[in-house]
Amino acid sequence: xxxxxxxxxxxxxxMNAYNMAISxxxxxxxxxxxxxxxxxxFTAMSTITKTIELRSGLSxxxxxxxxxxxxxxxxxxxxxxxxxxGTNDLxxxxxxxxxxxxxxxxxxxxxxxxxxNKLQVKSNFYKLCAEHGIDTPTTYFYDCRSNTPFEEQxxxxxxxxxxxxxxxNLNKFDGQQxxxxxxxxxxxxxxxxxxxxxxxxDELIIQDFIPGDDTYMWDSVIYASxxxxxxxxxxxxxxxxxxxxxxxxxxxxxITRYNKEMMVKLQNFLEAVGYNGFANFDLKFDERDxxxxxxxxxxxxxxxxxxxxxxxxxxASYLVDDLIYHVEKPVTYLNxxxxxxxxxxxxxxxxxxxxxxxxxxxxxxxxxKYGNPLFYKKDTHLKRKLYLFARxxxxxxxxxxxxx
Numbered sequence: 337x338x339x340x341x342x343x344x345x346x347x348x349x350x351m352n353a354y355n356m357a358i359s360x361x362x363x364x365x366x367x368x369x370x371x372x373x374x375x376x377x378f379t380a381m382s383t384i385t386k387t388i389e390l391r392s393g394l395s396x397x398x399x400x401x402x403x404x405x406x407x408x409x410x411x412x413x414x415x416x417x418x419x420x421x422g423t424n425d426l427x428x429x430x431x432x433x434x435x436x437x438x439x440x441x442x443x444x445x446x447x448x449x450x451x452x453n454k455l456q457v458k459s460n461f462y463k464l465c466a467e468h469g470i471d472t473p474t475t476y477f478y479d480c481r482s483n484t485p486f487e488e489q490x491x492x493x494x495x496x497x498x499x500x501x502x503x504x505n506l507n508k509f510d511g512q513q514x515x516x517x518x519x520x521x522x523x524x525x526x527x528x529x530x531x532x533x534x535x536x537x538d539e540l541i542i543q544d545f546i547p548g549d550d551t552y553m554w555d556s557v558i559y560a561s562x563x564x565x566x567x568x569x570x571x572x573x574x575x576x577x578x579x580x581x582x583x584x585x586x587x588x589x590x591i592t593r594y595n596k597e598m599m600v601k602l603q604n605f606l607e608a609v610g611y612n613g614f615a616n617f618d619l620k621f622d623e624r625d626x627x628x629x630x631x632x633x634x635x636x637x638x639x640x641x642x643x644x645x646x647x648x649x650x651x652a653s654y655l656v657d658d659l660i661y662h663v664e665k666p667v668t669y670l671n672x673x674x675x676x677x678x679x680x681x682x683x684x685x686x687x688x689x690x691x692x693x694x695x696x697x698x699x700x701x702x703x704x705k706y707g708n709p710l711f712y713k714k715d716t717h718l719k720r721k722l723y724l725f726a727r728x729x730x731x732x733x734x735x736x737x738x739x740x
Contacts, residue, residue: 342660343416344368344652345407345442347431348423349376349388351678351710355642356421357385358712359652362645371407377727381720384712395426401434408441417660420444425456426502428636443659445562445613447635454609455633458499458541468605471627473620474544480532485525486542493519496527499539509534517545546620546629550577551690554628555590556602556617557641559651561658561665564612568649569599570670575688575697576679579738587640588731589677589684591696592647592670598628599669606633614651616641642709643676675706679735680728687735 344360346353349372357379360366367386370379373394379385389407393399408418420442422428431438432446447455454460459477466472476488477499496516498504509530518524524542531540546552553574560566575589602617616638618631637644637651645651647670657663675697677684684701688694700706710724 340364340366341415341417342419342656343411343413344419344421345371345411346421346423347371347394347404347427349374349379350423350639351378352423352637352639352641354378354382355639355645355709356423356637356651357382358709358715359642359645359650361712361714363650363653364656369407369411371404377720377723378710381717381723382715383717384715395430397430397433400430401437404434404438405441408438412441418442419655419659421655422446422636425634425636429456429502445655445659447610447612451609451611452635455635458632459539461632464609465605465630468608470601470605471629473546473622473629473631476542478528478540478542480528480537480540486521486528488542490542491544492521493517493545494524495541495543495545496524497541497543498531498536499541500536503538504531504536507534507536546622546624548621548623549689550574551688551693552621552623553577553587554593554617554619554621555587555638555640556599556619557637557644558603558606558611558615558617559654560606560612560615562612564607564610565664566603566607566667567654567658567665568644568668568670569603570644571595571599572643572676573693575675575677575684575693576735579735587638588679589675590640590643591693591700592643592672592674592676594669594671596669602630603667614641614654640676640678643674643707644670646676646707646709647672647674673700673703673705675700677706677708678710679731683731683735686732 346356346368349370353370357368360368361384367384370385370388372388372390373392391403394403418441422431432449432452454464462472462475478486496518516527518527551573555572555574557570559568572590572592574587575591578586578588606615614637616634619628622629684697
């Protein structure tokens with residue numbers, strides 16, 4: 337029998353939602369409630385979730401608060417606090433925008449709406465980074481309402497991506513990519529025209545392409561308590577990211593590293609802006625000047641952040657200790673070796689070209705210091721296991737056929 341004084345309500349049905357669900361299950365033997373827009377195979381057949389509440393209007397800002405209030409009323413029981421966790425940018429934004437209403441029913445740890453807009457609107461974020469000594473790639477912002485060609489002089493290739501990912505994803509079009517890599521000004525203008533033609537009318541980020549394969553990408557997870565005290569800082573080197581055009585930027589394998597200077601720098605930045613909750617930084621190492629350049633900070637844990645739980649710093653426990661038990665914790669700078677992967681070993685061995693990283697992969701595999709959260713041992717649904725096995729086979733094909 338569960339005797340915990342709380343019940344987790346996780347918004348989302350994707351891999352990030354699954355990682356949070358198994359974090360709660362691992363630490364407390366608890367089966368969370370998931371709330372989603374549609375069933376996704378990561379969580380649909382799982383035996384470690386209590387219920388999946390599907391609501392087609394969940395991502396609609398006009399319906400969100402009403403849906404979540406009804407969920408709260410359904411699961412409210414005396415002596416149990418409802419602990420709310422968002423798993424993607426849109427759901428976290430909706431939690432923050434509706435915080436005043438949701439606080440009557442749930443506990444959660446997210447930043448204010450004002451700080452969210454400073455961090456999520458990239459032009460604001462890069463200004464903040466400059467103020468606090470955080471390096472970023474050379475970046476221009478193109479206003480899609482301007483009707484003028486982009487005329488800044490840049491070294492090609494350049495990266496093009498939307499400043500407002502949520503608005504961009506609402507305007508679907510053929511050939512839509514999460515990130516574009518373009519080789520010349522003509523190609524750049526074609527991409528701009530296509531995106532403007534879709535109805536997207538916010539800013540585009542046009543950014544210096546930092547050379548280097550996936551292993552030049554880095555990741556950092558930070559947890560700051562609801563009182564704004566940093567409790568955990570991690571740093572990890574990306575081994576592989578997704579290589580399909582719709583999923584670039586989603587990491588499929590990474591190795592934990594220790595770089596106290598960068599860890600403290602990122603911690604200081606968040607403390608200076610008054611941050612609380614989970615944060616997940618994306619960075620790339622630029623060997624041209626020897627600096628780590630920050631691309632963005634996600635105001636939540638990432639889908640690859642499960643390595644934190646795997647190393648004994650359970651993500652669910654940080655939330656529970658903070659919001660339910662009000663435990664103060666000293667800051668931990670994670671310094672343990674681990675290989676997080678959601679791809680099979682054959683993909684790691686065949687598609688990672690960095691020799692030093694390949695050596696580390698082999699060493700960690702040999703020592704058993706690796707893990708794939710999708711194969712959580714206590715999740716026993718056979719059909720789900722068969723689906724995941726097929727997905728592993730498919731990963732090999734995906735990397736073979738898609739080179740970013």
